Amino acid sequence: MHTYPICRICGNTKLYFSGHLGNLPQINYCSKSAEEAKHLKKIPINLFFCEHCYHFQLGESFSPEETFKTYSYATQFTPSIRKHGNTIVDWFTEKYGMQKNAFVVELASSDGAILRSFVDRGYTRVLGIEPAANIARIARKNGIKTEAKFFSRAFAASVVRRHGKADFVLARNVLAHVPETVDFLQGIRDLLKPEGVFCVETPYGKNLIDFFEFDSIYHEHLSYYLVSTLQYAFGRAGLAIINIEETNMHTGSLAVFAKRVEAKHPVSPHVAEYMQEERKNGYFEKQLYKNFIAKCKLRIANIQPYVSRIRKQESVLVGYGAAAKANVIINLAGITPETINFIVDRNPLKHHTWAPGSGIPIKPVAQLAASPAKHIILFAWNFADQILQANKDLSRAGKQFHVLIPKPMRITPELLQKKNSFKFYRSLDV
Ligand SMILES: [Zn+2]
Incomplete structure (x- = not known):
């Protein structure tokens, strides 16, 4: 484990502690069994702000060697x-x-x-x-x-x-x-x-x-x-x-x-404009980062009750997209295989592995249609429009999709009519 008590950019040793979000294992690790997944080492997510160079950064981390040893590869030829x-x-x-x-x-x-x-x-x-x-x-x-x-x-x-x-x-x-x-x-x-x-x-x-x-x-x-x-x-x-x-x-x-x-x-005038906006809107102030972490914790606390409420009405609940994002939410919110029974993912290297920390099994996307699950938690919310587009038959069959970021809610193809999920999310009242 690596610890950074000093700013990675400017070397300032008096970093301001913005908060602790929880503990996470190596988030891209593919476990070979549920037991292994549940017992992986977890280390804290502690965030710090540097008042000298305005750098918002993580404290402890796994070493690069630890991370790359276990890197699960997803093809980029999309x-x-x-x-x-x-x-x-x-x-x-x-x-x-x-x-x-x-x-x-x-x-x-x-x-x-x-x-x-x-x-x-x-x-x-x-x-x-x-x-x-x-x-x-x-x-x-x-x-x-x-x-x-x-x-x-x-x-x-x-x-x-x-x-x-x-x-x-x-x-x-x-x-x-x-x-x-x-x-x-x-x-x-x-x-x-x-x-x-x-x-x-x-x-x-x-x-x-x-x-x-x-x-x-x-x-x-x-x-x-x-x-x-x-x-x-x-x-x-x-x-x-x-x-x-x-x-x-x-x-x-x-x-x-x-x-x-x-x-x-030549230097574009955009560069100075970005920096002025950041200063004007409070991104140089340590309090903004402390407030951010506090608000994230409130949002994280709402996730488990939302997911459990759906699970109580159904015999099966499924997640879509077993990427790092999913594992962060699952670990921070404390979601277990008892709540989300399995996650489907397009990456064949992840099939028949278990999600790090939670031990939720990962299966091929084809398993979705065969499952009686009526509700699907879309962890890959950043690809919401593409996933809903590719799975129209599931929506037509009455299956409902939910996202947990920026807050838990049900999403529909109509909501995603806009060109892409990036703009869609920017248009939401977060
Ligand atoms: Zn700094």
Whole structure:
């Protein structure tokens, strides 16, 4: 276990304790038996705020080695990831003049799904760096050159020695997982050519707070970034933000573009606007984070009674989506296999395993139609529209879907008529 009594970004040793949400096991671990799942080690979810760099962060965590040893892989070759990959190629081409011979490096490149979009559009000089060896192997099998390694400043030097400097560096959904943030960012600066561009995609900490997305708080997510904190962290590594785009990934992420601080790329006025909004709306105040945790605890306390009420009227109750989000809610709310009998998931690697902490069995989605369950708890609420769309026959057969985030409620296909769940949730009164 790793403990961080000091700020991961600025080194401040007087962090403000924002609250304790509960205890969680390794949330992506697939147990081989219900007994093992129930007896996994749990460690606290304690959150801290730094008044110096406004960084909202997790205290204790499992070590990266502990986490990656057990990482369960879900394929990324979905239509939405493909579309997103194309969007990223467009950003680099249209905003920053990416040429076909550009050297593009992606950190935490997973199975290479995003780099595939580059290759398919004629950008062949791509390199993935992926810490999980089994996933890096899959990427290589998919034809994407990938090295299995944790990225750091030391490893950046090795990449530069062997491959030269990069025109574009991409890091999606990784910065929140990195314990040594400034070292990681310094590595990116070292890797970039003088006029190179770095794009980091990370969930926006402001959305976490505003929409009570406490199911994304777990030990793999060490950091919940404001733009202001990112700017500070980048500055410490000799980088500067030049532009920001909002994306629908993970229910509201930011794609933040940065340059080496001395490079010529112009800085968009958006950057200052984001930071002013954060200051104006209280995100620099420690009390906001304390209130957030207190309100999350009230919401968590409402979940178990809601689920139990449904279960009492039925012989079976089923969950949909056994991803990390589900396991966070289940553990924090104290849901057991007596309340939710099983969870279905599309990932075949999770079938016939047991959810960490609770010991709820995980089964294929096909089991839903065969089950007498009338009510389905949709843990993957961020894909609510896609799941309801794909399971229209279940709705027609009278099965009802419920979500627990931002608060427990029944959802209907009509409610989800809007284009995507991201906008849908933003339109709710939370
Ligand atoms: Zn700090």
